[in-house]
Structure formats: structure tokens, C-alpha cells
Amino acid sequence: xxxxxxxxxxxxxxxxxxxxxxxxxxxxxxxxxxxxxxxxxxxxxxxxxxxxxxxxxxxxxxxxxxxxxxxxxxxxxxxxxxxxxxxxxxxxxxxxxxxxxxxxxxxxxxxxxxxxxxxxxxxxxxxxxxxxxxxxxxxxxxxxxxxxxxxxxxxxxxxxxxxxxxxxxxxxxxxxxxxxxxxxxxxxxxxxxxxxxxxxxxxxxxxxxxxxxxxxxxxxxxxxxxxxxxxxxxxxxxxxxxxxxxxxxxxxxxxxxxxxxxxxxxxxxxxxxxxxxxxxxxxxxxxxxxxxxxxxxxxxxxxxxxxxxxxxxxxxxxxxxxxxxxxxxxxxxxxxxxxxxxxxxxxxxxxxxx
Amino acid sequence: xxxxxxxxxxxxxxxxxxxxxxxxxxxxxxxxxxxxxxxxxxxxxxxxxxxxxxxxxxxxxxxxxxxxxxxxxxxxxxxxxxxxxxxxxxxxxxxxxxxxxxxxxxxxxxxxxxxxxxxxxxxxxxxxxxxxxxxxxxxxxxxxxxxxxxxxxxxxxxxxxxxxxxxxxxxxxxxxxxxxxxxxxxxxxxxxxxxxxxxxxxxxxxxxxxxxxxxxxxxxxxxxxxxxxxxxxxxxxxxxxxxxxxxxxxxxxxxxxxxxxxxxxxxxxxxxxxxxxxxxxxxxxxxxxxxxxxxxxxxxxxxxxxxxxxxxxxxxxxxxxxxxxxxxxxxxxxxxxxxxxxxxxxxxxxxxxxxxxxxxxxxxxxxxxxxxxxxxxxxxxxxxxxxxxxxxxxxxxxxxxxxxxxxxxxxxxxxxxxxxxxxxxxxxxxxxxxxxxxxxxxxxxxxxxxxxxxxxxxxxxxxxxxxxxxxxxxxxxxxxxxxxxxxxxxxxxxxxxxxxxxxxxxxxxxxxxxxxxx
Numbered sequence: 001x002x003x004x005x006x007x008x009x010x011x012x013x014x015x016x017x018x019x020x021x022x023x024x025x026x027x028x029x030x031x032x033x034x035x036x037x038x039x040x041x042x043x044x045x046x047x048x049x050x051x052x053x054x055x056x057x058x059x060x061x062x063x064x065x066x067x068x069x070x071x072x073x074x075x076x077x078x079x080x081x082x083x084x085x086x087x088x089x090x091x092x093x094x095x096x097x098x099x100x101x102x103x104x105x106x107x108x109x110x111x112x113x114x115x116x117x118x119x120x121x122x123x124x125x126x127x128x129x130x131x132x133x134x135x136x137x138x139x140x141x142x143x144x145x146x147x148x149x150x151x152x153x154x155x156x157x158x159x160x161x162x163x164x165x166x167x168x169x170x171x172x173x174x175x176x177x178x179x180x181x182x183x184x185x186x187x188x189x190x191x192x193x194x195x196x197x198x199x200x201x202x203x204x205x206x207x208x209x210x211x212x213x214x215x216x217x218x219x220x221x222x223x224x225x226x227x228x229x230x231x232x233x234x235x236x237x238x239x240x241x242x243x244x245x246x247x248x249x250x251x252x253x254x255x256x257x258x259x260x261x262x263x264x265x266x267x268x269x270x271x272x273x274x275x276x277x278x279x280x281x282x283x284x285x286x287x288x289x290x291x292x293x294x295x296x297x298x299x300x301x302x303x304x305x306x307x308x309x310x311x312x313x314x315x316x317x318x319x320x321x322x323x324x325x326x327x328x329x330x331x332x333x334x335x336x337x338x339x340x341x342x343x344x345x346x347x348x349x350x351x352x353x354x
Numbered sequence: 355x356x357x358x359x360x361x362x363x364x365x366x367x368x369x370x371x372x373x374x375x376x377x378x379x380x381x382x383x384x385x386x387x388x389x390x391x392x393x394x395x396x397x398x399x400x401x402x403x404x405x406x407x408x409x410x411x412x413x414x415x416x417x418x419x420x421x422x423x424x425x426x427x428x429x430x431x432x433x434x435x436x437x438x439x440x441x442x443x444x445x446x447x448x449x450x451x452x453x454x455x456x457x458x459x460x461x462x463x464x465x466x467x468x469x470x471x472x473x474x475x476x477x478x479x480x481x482x483x484x485x486x487x488x489x490x491x492x493x494x495x496x497x498x499x500x501x502x503x504x505x506x507x508x509x510x511x512x513x514x515x516x517x518x519x520x521x522x523x524x525x526x527x528x529x530x531x532x533x534x535x536x537x538x539x540x541x542x543x544x545x546x547x548x549x550x551x552x553x554x555x556x557x558x559x560x561x562x563x564x565x566x567x568x569x570x571x572x573x574x575x576x577x578x579x580x581x582x583x584x585x586x587x588x589x590x591x592x593x594x595x596x597x598x599x600x601x602x603x604x605x606x607x608x609x610x611x612x613x614x615x616x617x618x619x620x621x622x623x624x625x626x627x628x629x630x631x632x633x634x635x636x637x638x639x640x641x642x643x644x645x646x647x648x649x650x651x652x653x654x655x656x657x658x659x660x661x662x663x664x665x666x667x668x669x670x671x672x673x674x675x676x677x678x679x680x681x682x683x684x685x686x687x688x689x690x691x692x693x694x695x696x697x698x699x700x701x702x703x704x705x706x707x708x709x710x711x712x713x714x715x716x717x718x719x720x721x722x723x724x725x726x727x728x729x730x731x732x733x734x735x736x737x738x739x740x741x742x743x744x745x746x747x748x749x750x751x752x753x754x755x756x757x758x759x760x761x762x763x764x765x766x767x768x769x770x771x772x773x774x775x776x777x778x779x780x781x782x783x784x785x786x787x788x789x790x791x792x793x794x795x796x797x798x799x800x801x802x803x804x805x806x807x808x809x810x811x812x813x814x815x816x817x818x819x820x821x822x823x824x825x826x827x828x829x830x831x832x833x834x835x836x837x838x839x840x841x842x843x844x845x846x847x848x849x850x851x852x853x854x855x856x857x858x859x860x861x862x863x864x865x866x867x868x869x870x871x872x
Contacts (some may be wrong), residue, residue, distance in 0.1 A: 209467050211459045218445045218456055225443035229457030229509075230428055343446065 016285070017096035018236070019335055023297065049308045057306065060258060061299035062292075063192045064089055064270070067251030068205045068277035069284070069291040071244030072122075073100040077207065077286055078187030078240030079220035079344045080128055080137045082121075084142025085248050086274025092117035092252030093270060094150035098157065100166040106257055109166065114246055120146065121245025125238050132348045151264030158280040161264035168260045192254035196292075199247060203288040216240050220342030233349050248274070279329050282339045292331070301325040357419065358383040358517050358548035359404065362829025364413035366399055373399040375572040376413070377764035381517075381565075384481055386539055386549045388563035388580070390556070392789035393759040397552045399517045404550075406430035407783035416518065423596070436510025438517040440526075442502050446495040450488055454509050458843040472749045485541045500531035504538065511547075518542065520551040525787050527814060528648050536562045557586050557818075564795055568592055593791050603801060607858055608826040609638035611674075612778050612809035613659070618668035620654040628654040630833035636778070641800065641810040643841060645817060646651040647853050651833035652813050653695065656782050659811070660692045661685045672778060686715055691776035693768055695783040695813075697760075701767040708746070711755050712737035712770055736773070737792045745795065761792035766795055772803065779803060782813045797823060817849060828866050831855040840864045 027049070034046030048054060068085040077081035095116030100109025124142050127133045151161045158164055174187035174193065207213040214234045218226040225231040255269065256262050264268040276298055277291075284290025302325045309318045361379040365372070370761070373396045381387045389397045402408045404415060406424030415422050417433050417731040424430045444453050451473050459473040477490045486504050493772040494502060502524060510518055526530045539549050539562060553559050559566045560580050569589040575591045602610070620629035636642045640757040646652055658662035658668060659683040669679045672688050692698035702711050713733045716722050722733055737751045745764045746758070755763060768784065781800065785793040800823055803810055814820045820841065822825055827841040829852040836852050843862040851858040 106429065150511060209470075211461060211465075212466055213460065214448075214452060214456065221445045221447060222443065224443050225453070226456065228427065228439075228443045230431075231457045340447075 016283075016290075019332055021147050039158050040222065045304075045308070049304060052183055052185045053180055054300070056189065057303040058296055058300040059185060059189055059193045059196075062295045063196045063258070064251035064255040064273050065277045065299060066196050066293045067199060067254065067282055068274050069249045069281040069295060070245035071198055071251075072278055072289055073203065073207070073286050073288060073291060074240045074247070075215060075244040076281075076345055077220045078216045078237045078243050078344055079223060079342060079347060080125070080237055081139065082124065082142075082241065082244050083136060083278060083344050084120075084124055084146075084274075085244070085277050086272065087139075087146030088117040088120055088144035088245055088248035088269060088316060089252035089270045089274045090146040090150050091120050092142075092249040093256035093260045094153060094163070094264070094270070096151070096253035096256045097163045097166055097260075100257065103165065105223065106167065106169060109340050110250075110253045110257060113256070114249035117249025118242055118245035121191065121241055121248070125241035126246075128216055128239055128241070129234050129348075132350075135346055146246060147268065149175045149270060150262070154262060155263045163262040163264075166257075169257055172192065190254070190258060192250075192258060195250060199250065200292045201289045203247075207288065211234075212239070217342070219349075220344055223344050223347075226254075227349070237349075241287045243258050249276075276329070279333065283332055285339055286342075295334070298325050298329060301328050311318050316350075318328035356383045357381065358417070359415040361400070361404065361549070362414045362416060364400060364403055364410045364415070366396075366408055367411045368402055373572055374403070374410075377569070377572070377574045379567055379574065381548055381550055383548050384543050384546050385564040386543055386551065386562055388566045389552045389557035389569060390554065390559045390566050391569035391590065392554055392590060392662065392791055393594075393761050395569040397569050398521055399520065399562050400569070401437065401550065401552060404430070405435060405519060412424060416836060431513050431515065434514055434516045435519070436513060436515025436517070438506045438510060438521065438523065440521045440523075442506050444494045444505060445501055446493070447488065448494060450492050450494065450497070450501075450505050450508075451490040453494060453505055454480075454512050456797070457511075458513065476512070478506065484508075484511070484538070484545065484609055486612070486846055498531070498824070499526050500528075500534055503527070503531075503535065507538070507542075511838075516546065517548045517550070520549065522554070524553065524555065530647070532558070532657060556568055556585050556592075556790065560585065561590070569626075570594055589790055591627065595837075604805075606640045606804070608640040608825070609807060611635050611637050612672065614669075614671040614674075615659065615809065616642060616669045616671070618670065619666045620651070620658045620663060620671060621666050622654060627666075628833050631668075632830070632833070632835055633668075634828060634835065634838075636809040636811050637778075638809050639804060639807045640825040641804050642813065642824050643820035643827040643850060644813040644828035644830055645820045645853065646815070648815050648828045652782070652835075654814060655691075655830075656695070658782055660690065660780055686720075686774070689777035691771035691779045692775050693771055693779070693781040693784045695786065697763050698768050702755040702763060705754060707754050708766060709734045709737045709743065710749045711766065712740055712751075714770070715776070740766060740769035740773055743773075744799075755816075759789075761788035762786045765792055765795065768799060776803075777808060779808060779810045780813075781810060783815065784812070785814075785819060786814065791824055817846065821849075837861060838864055 030042050030046040030049065032159025033040055033042035037043045039045065068089055071088070072085050073081055082188065089104065092113035096109045096113030100106050103109065120142060124138055127138045128135050154161055154163050169190045169192065171188055171190050178184045178188035207216065214228060215231050219233050219236045226236070227233050252270065255273070257267065280295040281291040283294040305321050305324045308321050357380055359379065359381040361377060364374050364377045366374040368644060377400055379400070389401065391397045399408065403410050406427045406429050406661070409425070417435060423434055443725065445456065454477050455473045460469040460476065461467060462469040463684060471704065474490050481490065485510060488501060488504055489509065492736045495506065508517065523535060527535060539768060540692050543549060563575055563580045566580050566588065567577040570592060615632060615634050618629055618632045619627055622628040634642065644652060654663065658665040661680060669676055672690065675688070677685060677688060684865060698704055703714070713722060713728065717728070722729055734751055740746065741749050746769065747767045760768070764785070767824065769777070784800070785796050786795070798809060800812065812820060812823055824841045828837055828838045829836045829849065831853060832855060836855060840862040848858045848861050852861070
């Protein structure tokens with residue numbers, strides 16, 4: 001038993017290492033072509049990859065996914081699987097634009113987005129913890145509610161699925177540093193990007209170094225152990241789910257304010273980012289930093305995909321190029337194999353039950 | 355001496371049941387007190403009252419000479435009462451230190467952050483003070499059950515407990531770990547802690563306790579000093595009638611060979627030869643016992659014989675038919691019954707009722723099916739027969755397996771397997787974790803099979819059991835049979851040496867034909 005778990009850890013680590021190594025190797029090969037034969041197809045791909053604008057759009061695309069993934073980590077670590085992240089992103093994206101429009105302040109809009117998402121997360125928490133609903137069904141309900149509610153509200157207030165444009169955050173530019181090739185994109189970005197980095201660091205710290213983080217992990221692994229230690233499991237779980245609302249709310253609000261409006265056609269502007277966030281934190285093995293890295297992988301591929309479409313580098317139909325990030329997700333998941341779910345994830349817990 | 359605990363006239367009623375009936379219990383400070391009784395005698399209920407999980411219907415709880423009103427375990431912990439449950443309350447992926455300090459973490463930086471240096475230091479100090487050999491940084495999932503139990507004890511001590519209640523602490527331990535635990539208990543009492551442990555095992559109560567209180571049907575039958583009472587007297591107090599601990603029986607009259615295992619090799623998951631060339635034979639009308647320390651290939655041997663795992667080398671023959679590669683189903687149909695070592699894992703489906711559980715293993719048999727559908731009426735009758743014949747309580751075929759006590763679950767499994775009218779029975783730890791009454795019953799049933807000319811292969815780490823039931827006793831060590839001995843004449847010392855892989859002098863060996871050097 002002890003050997004198995006050590007073995008599992010090694011195997012899952014080796015899967016991740018393998019992906020990282022493969023990505024690095026591909027990059028190195030492309031870099032070789034780029035330096036030696038810039039005109040060849042791989043050479044052109046490298047220069048697309050290495051451009052500052054690719055990094056900057058990677059970061060921009062990452063923000064909502066990373067923030068939602070952080071929220072997902074807290075909820076699931078505490079034992080509540082929150083697959084409603086997509087819905088939280090949708091509701092906060094709309095609420096942020098609506099709030100900004102109503103108050104005239106983007107930052108107040110950002111805040112209102114967070115509040116909306118947290119309220120929806122609170123409903124989810126009550127349904128799951130108090131009324132012991134199935135977490136997967138309740139999570140899907142959160143998504144469906146938001147998917148219906150946000151475009152409907154937009155219809156009511158703006159007369160169509162898309163809202164009017166409220167403008168975007170000004171980018172924060174660090175002089176001089178912003179001119180560095182490629183990495184300069186890190187110093188010439190929207191405030192949301194910096195919020196994302198801060199949130200990753202803070203989440204890691206909270207989970208691994210604070211008593212609250214320890215209780216969250218215990219609540220998801222063996223709630224009875226936590227309960228007998230004198231900590232109220234339900235309260236810990238409520239806090240974790242609300243936190244997932246706050247973090248996802250930041251993600252959704254950032255996503256919408258980045259464009260300046262909410263677009264509610266079809267899957268809305270969120271378009272599956274909440275679900276990719278789930279993949280991201282699973283691939284990152286519930287580690288906030290891991291979630292950030294895996295998101296940058298997906299978002300990076302997405303950014304490259306967008307650029308390749310416009311750059312016309314390779315003679316492949318656009319619709320095939322568009323599938324790159326999704327193919328990558330499937331490959332990654334297949335290779336990672338086992339991610340160890342918290343033992344009690346998805347289980348109800350009632351104090352004093354045998 | 356000072357009394358650490360004094361329960362005075364405790365009565366606890368649940369709807370329809372009186373779990374404790376006017377029970378008095380006095381425990382001296384600095385002693386080990388065993389609470390002995392069969393399953394369902396009310397031991398755990400009484401301790402849950404002391405621990406504040408239940409409030410007594412009548413009676414008072416006195417701790418350190420003061421009357422206490424415990425509304426929750428929190429209150430009990432505050433008064434220095436700690437309880438170690440049978441199922442550990444530990445978080446597997448966390449470290450020993452994290453588990454011990456959970457909920458009471460030392461903090462720094464305005465209480466925001468866990469002071470992990472301080473936690474580790476406190477845990478190390480505590481562990482050293484009581485001579486516990488525990489690595490504060492090990493993960494729970496990487497340490498054995500014995501260490502996990504010590505972590506549970508440390509958890510209670512960390513919270514300031516000086517009265518420790520242990521609920522069936524030995525149920526999950528190997529004999530070596532039990533020895534370690536008893537040493538730990540001694541160390542704790544030397545330092546003034548008071549221990550109450552719940553058990554249904556006579557031997558353990560006598561070995562580890564200073565005083566023994568016996569509960570039967572919710573009543574205190576008596577408190578006796580452990581030193582001047584015999585096993586027979588204790589067993590009688592527990593069960594309320596005379597118990598035959600030693601079986602009286604006729605010598606075996608073995609017939610022809612039923613099971614024949616030749617040069618069997620089974621590799622475990624890691625490729626280690628867990629069974630390394632074992633040959634044995636079990637004949638009609640005899641019980642072949644397998645003794646050995648757990649983990650010396652017994653599980654793999656059983657799995658190969660019962661068809662749960664394919665052997666890597668060697669042959670297995672039932673009734674002169676080679677069945678080495680036969681499936682479970684084919685072996686069951688050939689007349690094999692199997693009592694698995696873990697009844698909850700392999701013997702029963704805990705969420706099924708007894709009707710469904712009674713069908714397991716017979717789901718293909720023509721008696722229970724008609725035209726591809728299960729004949730539920732017949733299946734129900736079958737389950738009810740088992741319940742009646744094997745005295746399974748409560749006698750309710752619709753009860754879920756998980757609602758039964760361990761002893762009754764085991765009786766049901768034994769009943770189901772024996773009801774197949776098997777030619778060969780493989781019984782792996784058939785009485786592990788069952789109460790003395792059920793144990794006696796199961797032993798009688800195994801004997802009855804032997805009398806009826808069936809072949810029985812009995813694997814048990816309980817030496818008393820294998821010695822009293824077997825006609826021949828094979829001792830295994832590291833996947834090999836060290837020797838086959840006469841269970842009646844071999845001494846415990848000799849067995850102990852054999853189990854450690856050594857060959858003592860003058861062992862009463864016994865040959866396969868039953869003659870030997872008697």
C-alpha cells in the first residue's frame with residue numbers, strides 16, 4: 001500500500017515531466033529552425049511563438065482560466081466539486097459590464113462582477129452542503145442558470161445578447177522593462193494579469209501555509225478527522241466554495257472588461273473557459289502554480305493558433321488549426337493519467353453521523 | 355489510590371433498546387482497565403457516554419473525583435478524556451505532525467500562518483517523552499497501521515488527554531504490532547496516564563490490563579483483577595454460560611486427497627515470489643492448518659488456490675483434475691467454498707441485503723435462476739435458511755450487510771459458503787475480529803465439516819485457533835513451508851521459532867500420510 005502510493009506519485013509526476021520535456025524539446029527544435037532557417041515553415045512558427053504579442057495574448061487568455069481554476073482548487077480541495085465554474089464566469093462577466101455601465105467605474109464593475117459570482121456560488125454551496133444535493137448536478141445547474149440568465153438580462157437591459165461597450169482597463173506599463181523582447185509582455189499588461197499572478201501566489205500560500213488551508217485540505221480528505229479535531233467542516237466548506245465564487249468572479253469580470261463588453265451569443269464569450277479551468281487544475285494536480293503553468297500551455301497554444309490563422313504560415317485549414325488547444329488537452333490528460341482526487345470529494349458530510 | 359474515572363449507575367436507552375443498564379465502572383489512575391464483552395454488549399456505548407458523544411439517560415460521570423456533564427467530545431477533551439476510535443480519524447496525504455496538530459495548530463504572524471517549526475518540535479518532544487518511535491514528517495499513507503494508531507494516541511495526548519479510551523485497538527494490528535501497542539500502554543501508565551481499552555479478546559484483556567470489567571447485555575457482570583482469573587472464568591462471564599475453548603474430538607480419519615498443490619509459485623504485484631515453491635495436500639476428513647506471521651505468502655497462496663490470482667508456476671489439482679488455470683466460477687462449481695480474510699472487502703457487498711449477499715457465488719447455479727432471471731423466492735428462502743441455521747442476528751433477510759455486527763457478518767459468510775455443500779473449504783482467518791460466542795460457533799462448524807469428510811485448508815494468524823482445529827499444521831515463512839508439525843504436540847516456543855524461519859530441535863513433524871514420528 002505504501003509502495004503503491006509512492007509509485008503513483010512518481011508515475012503521475014513522470015507524466016507531467018514528460019509533457020514538460022516534450023514541450024521544451026519541441027520548442028528547442030523550433031528555435032533551431034528559427035535561428036538557422038527563418039524562412040522555413042518551422043522557422044516561421046518559431047518566430048510566431050517567440051513574439052511579444054503571442055505572450056501578451058497568452059497572458060490575457062489565461063486570466064479567466066487561471067482564476068477560475070484557483071476557485072475550483074479551493075472548492076474541490078474542501079470536498080465540494082464545483083463544475084459550475086463556467087457559470088460563475090458567465091454571470092460575473094455580465095454583471096461586471098452591467099455594473100461598470102451603471103456606475104461608470106470599471107473597478108466598481110469589477111467588484112460587482114465578483115459579488116454576482118459569489119452570490120451564485122453561495123446558492124450552490126447551500127444546495128450542496130445544507131440540502132445535500134448532488135454536486136455534479138448542482139454544478140451543471142449553476143452553469144445552465146448563468147447561461148440562461150446572463151443573455152436574458154442583456155436582452156432586457158440592452159435589447160440584445162450583447163451589451164454596449166464600457167471600455168477596458170488601461171494597461172500598466174513598466175518603462176524600459178516593457179521593451180525587452182518576448183518577456184516585455186509581462187511588463188506591459190492589463191491590471192487583471194497582475195491580479196492573476198498575485199492570486200496564484202496568495203492561493204498557494206493560503207493552501208499550504210495557513211491553518212485555513214490545512215482545514216480545507218482535511219475537509220476534502222477526511223472530514224471526520226477534522227470534525228473530531230473540533231473544526232466545523234461545513235463552515236470550512238462554505239468558506240472554500242465562496243472563495244471559489246470570489247476567484248471565478250474576478251476571472252469573469254476580467255474577461256469581460258478586457259473586451260469592454262459582454263457577448264451572450266451561443267456559449268457566450270466565456271465559451272468553455274470554466275471547463276478548461278477544471279482540466280487546468282487537474283493537470284496542475286490542485287497546485288495553484290501547476291494550474292497557472294498548465295493554463296499557460298493551453299492559452300499559449302490558443303494564442304499561437306489564433307496567430308497561425310492570420311499569419312497563413314502553414315497550408316492547413318483554419319478549422320483544423322483551431323482544434324490545436326483541444327487536441328492538446330486530450331493528449332495531456334491521457335498522459336497525466338491519474339490525478340489523485342481528494343478522498344472525500346463529492347461526498348456529503350454530516351457531523352455526528354456514524 | 356485515586357480514581358480517574360467513576361461512572362455511577364449509567365443507563366443509556368435508545369428507542370427500543372437499553373444499551374447500558376445501571377452500569378458502575380471505577381478506574382484507578384495510572385492503570386490499564388479492560389472493558390471486555392461480546393459484540394453488542396454495550397462497551398462502546400458506555401465509552402461514548404464517557405467521551406461525551408452520548409448523554410446518559412440516567413447516572414453520572416465523574417472524572418478525577420468531580421461530577422461532569424459532557425455535552426460533546428469537546429467538553430470531554432477539555433477535562434482530559436481522549437478517545438481513539440476503531441476507525442482512525444486521520445488525513446492520509448498529510449504528515450504525522452499535520453494530523454496531530456490539526457485544529458490546534460500553533461500559529462504565528464497574527465494567527466494567520468501555521469508555525470510548522472513549532473508544531474514539529476512539539477510533536478517530536480511528545481513522541482520522545484512516551485517512547486513512541488514516530489517520524490513527525492512521515493505521511494500517514496506511507497506508514498503502517500501500528501504507527502497510525504500511535505499517531506491517534508499522540509493526537510489525544512497533544513490535546514492534553516490523561517485518560518485514554520481505546521476502542522478495539524488490536525482489531526487491525528498484527529501480533530507484533532499488538533506487542534508494541536501493549537508496551538506503549540505500559541509506558542503511558544508509568545507516566546500517570548489512565549487507559550481504558552475496549553476488547554472482545556480474552557487473551558489481550560488478561561495480558562495488557564490490570565483490571566478487567568466484563569459487560570454482558572448492557573450490564574456490568576463484574577470487575578476482576580487480571581492476575582487471578584482464568585480464561586475459562588472470563589469466557590463464562592462474557593457469554594453467560596460455560597464455553598468450551600478447547601475442542602474435544604476424534605482423531606482424523608483422512609481419506610483420499612482432495613486438494614493437491616505442487617511446486618506452486620505466485621509472484622506479488624512487485625514481482626517478488628510471495629509463494630516460493632509450496633507443495634501441500636489436503637485430504638478428505640482433515641483440517642490442514644497454515645500458521646505463520648501475516649505477509650509470508652498466505653494471502654497469495656489462498657488466492658492461487660481459490661482462483662483469484664493465477665500462479666506463475668506449479669499445479670493445483672482438485673479431486674485429481676488439474677484446475678491450475680480454472681476460473682473462480684469453475685472452481686466454485688467443482689465444490690470449492692472460500693471464507694475470505696476480509697469479509698467486508700471480499701465476503702459481502704456491504705450495501706446489499708442478506709438475500710442478495712446469500713446469492714453471491716451461486717448466481718450461475720441452476721437452483722437460483724430460471725431462464726436467465728434470478729429466482730428471488732428461492733434466493734430469499736436460501737438466505738433465511740442460512741440466517742436460521744447459523745444464528746445470524748438480527749434475523750432479518752432484508753437487513754443490509756453493513757448493519758450487522760462483525761461476528762454476524764462472518765457467520766453469514768460462513769453459512770453461505772458451507773451451504774454450497776463444498777468438498778473443499780479454504781478458510782482464511784475465519785474468526786478474525788469476531789466475538790467469542792461466534793468464534794466457538796464457527797469452530798464447531800469447521801469441525802462438523804471435517805467430521806463429514808470434507809477437506810479444510812485453514813489459514814490463521816491466531817495460533818490457538820490453528821492449533822486446536824488442525825490435524826496437521828504447516829508453518830510458512832517467506833513463501834515456503836518450513837515444516838509440517840503435529841499441532842497437539844508442538845510447543846508455542848517451537849512454533850514461534852518455526853514462524854521466524856528457524857528449525858528448532860525435536861519438533862514433532864508429521865508426514866503427509868498422517869503417521870509421522872508420533
